[in-house]
Amino acid sequence: MLNGTTIKEYAYSLGFDIARITSAEAFPEAERVLQERIAQGLLDGLPWFTAERAAVSCHPNALLPEARSIITLAMFYLTQQPDEPDDGVPRGRISRYAWGDDYHEIIKPKLQQFATWLRDYARDEVPEVETRLFVDTGRMVDRAVAQRAGLGWYGKNTNILTRGWGSWVFLAEIVTNLPSGGNDGSPFDTPSKASCGACDICLRACPTAALPAPYVLDNTRCISFLTIELRGSIPIELRPLMGNLIFGCDICQQVCPVNVVTERRLGLRSDGKISSASSQPIQFHPRREFRPRPETGSSPELIPLLALTEEQFRERFRGSPIKRAKRRGLLRNVCVALGNIGDPRAVPALIGALHDVEALVRGHAAWALGRIGGEEAKRALEEALVGEEDEEVRNEVRCALG
Numbered sequence: 291m292l293n294g295t296t297i298k299e300y301a302y303s304l305g306f307d308i309a310r311i312t313s314a315e316a317f318p319e320a321e322r323v324l325q326e327r328i329a330q331g332l333l334d335g336l337p338w339f340t341a342e343r344a345a346v347s348c349h350p351n352a353l354l355p356e357a358r359s360i361i362t363l364a365m366f367y368l369t370q371q372p373d374e375p376d377d378g379v380p381r382g383r384i385s386r387y388a389w390g391d392d393y394h395e396i397i398k399p400k401l402q403q404f405a406t407w408l409r410d411y412a413r414d415e416v417p418e419v420e421t422r423l424f425v426d427t428g429r430m431v432d433r434a435v436a437q438r439a440g441l442g443w444y445g446k447n448t449n450i451l452t453r454g455w456g457s458w459v460f461l462a463e464i465v466t467n468l469p470s471g472g473n474d475g476s477p478f479d480t481p482s483k484a485s486c487g488a489c490d491i492c493l494r495a496c497p498t499a500a501l502p503a504p505y506v507l508d509n510t511r512c513i514s515f516l517t518i519e520l521r522g523s524i525p526i527e528l529r530p531l532m533g534n535l536i537f538g539c540d541i542c543q544q545v546c547p548v549n550v551v552t553e554r555r556l557g558l559r560s561d562g563k564i565s566s567a568s569s570q571p572i573q574f575h576p577r578r579e580f581r582p583r584p585e586t587g588s589s590p591e592l593i594p595l596l597a598l599t600e601e602q603f604r605e606r607f608r609g610s611p612i613k614r615a616k617r618r619g620l621l622r623n624v625c626v627a628l629g630n631i632g633d634p635r636a637v638p639a640l641i642g643a644l645h646d647v648e649a650l651v652r653g654h655a656a657w658a659l660g661r662i663g664g665e666e667a668k669r670a671l672e673e674a675l676v677g678e679e680d681e682e683v684r685n686e687v688r689c690a691l692g
């Protein structure tokens with residue numbers, strides 16, 4: 291049995307904020323829930339989220355045949371939100387995890403370094419140390435592992451809540467053949483007893499009713515899915531509910547009392563001001579990597595984004611999670627946000643977007659012009675109908691004119 295404390299100390303030295311260790315046994319309850327959600331269509335829209343994949347992801351031995359333990363890790367990404375400039379121009383909102391650098395690119399090298407260290411550390415006990423590394427994209431149920439290891443507990447919004455950082459953490463794991471245990475003496479760490487109790491604030495706060503019941507998320511209605519993962523058109527009935535969110539959504543986390551208390555304790559508040567709570571905030575050093583990038587920040591101006599070329603998009607979002615939406619996805623989201631804000635100053639830029647190379651952008655620009663209304667928008671829509679050949683866009687234009 292290797293010393294869990296030493297392994298955790300190494301995790302902290304690498305910059306992880308929470309480390310726990312659990313066994314590599316299967317996750318039968320998670321598997322049951324995943325299969326049920328897939329069958330109910332609640333994960334529709336994610337073509338890779340298949341029943342087969344769910345089965346594998348709940349069996350660490352299917353990922354590493356000799357697996358004996360899982361080191362589960364969390365890294366917080368809380369930073370101070372910059373004050374929004376008081377210039378009155380239409381702005382979008384980006385979810386907190388995407389303000390800074392792409393966490394996959396930050397965490398993956400640390401996991402690799404961890405694996406190298408483990409091989410060296412355990413050489414005498416296990417000559418052939420094997421590891422599989424996971425952060426988000428891998429076939430591993432990140433949250434189920436974190437829950438069993440007591441790294442945190444499930445919130446009703448389905449996010450893992452932690453002591454110290456609320457749900458503002460990224461999760462990662464190392465599946466290994468090491469027989470490593472929890473703290474000295476105990477075989478493995480145990481689940482937390484914390485729970486949401488009677489609270490249901492997040493369920494009521496979700497603007498699209500994507501949380502139909504506690505611990506149940508309907509992917510097809512979640513703004514995070516609609517703005518990041520969805521490749522096609524955003525369902526027309528959901529667009530007005532998306533406000534100015536252009537990449538991800540934090541609403542069910544922002545309203546969570548566990549997060550509110552966390553931010554107060556750290557001297558942060560969701561509006562970016564230092565808390566005036568009577569208790570003295572503790573010393574808090576946000577990670578540089580997750581601070582808002584100067585070129586985009588947390589609430590970028592929307593109109594200039596519509597003018598981005600493919601090349602400018604790639605340049606501006608290199609190393610940022612936002613690149614995942616691709617130019618066409620981001621501009622689609624910008625159109626929806628501008629339509630919801632309803633500021634007529636966006637009309638010329640949206641008319642420009644009516645002639646974008648991407649049909650997806652043209653269609654959503656039409657929707658936005660229809661929402662803003664006015665003579666100029668109407669004329670541009672009528673003109674667009676003459677030259678437009680894409681049937682889906684033509685429908686959007688007709689709808690907007692109607």
Ligand code: B12
Binds near residue numbers: 320426434507
């Ligand atoms: C697919 C996916 C999405 C999808 C679907 C999200 C979802 N809730 O399923 C979409 C695109 C919508 C999404 C959005 C977001 N995601 Co995401 N996503 C994933 C991914 C790849 C798989 C998640 C999954 O398996 N979903 C399937 C469902 C069924 O699983 P589940 O909700 O965990 O199911 C459990 C609970 O329901 C629970 N449960 C069920 N019934 C009951 C009853 C009781 C009483 C209890 C206690 C528990 C319980 O048990 C189930 C099985 O373990 C993971 C990474 C990974 N590889 O795991 C990241 C991950 C979950 N995402 C993450 C993040 C940060 C986000 C966003 C915050 C991003 C953003 N700001 O927009 C949002 C949050 C939305 C939300 N409210 O969950 C983090 C979450 C970190 C955390 N603290 O929990 C993860 C872990 C990535 C990472 N490695 O850091 N995501």
Ligand code: SF4
Binds near residue numbers: 495496497501540542
């Ligand atoms: S991320 Fe937003 S849309 Fe998704 S469940 Fe939470 S509040 Fe609802």
Ligand code: SF4
Binds near residue numbers: 493
């Ligand atoms: S808002 Fe309430 S119910 Fe939702 S996750 Fe937080 S504590 Fe749980």
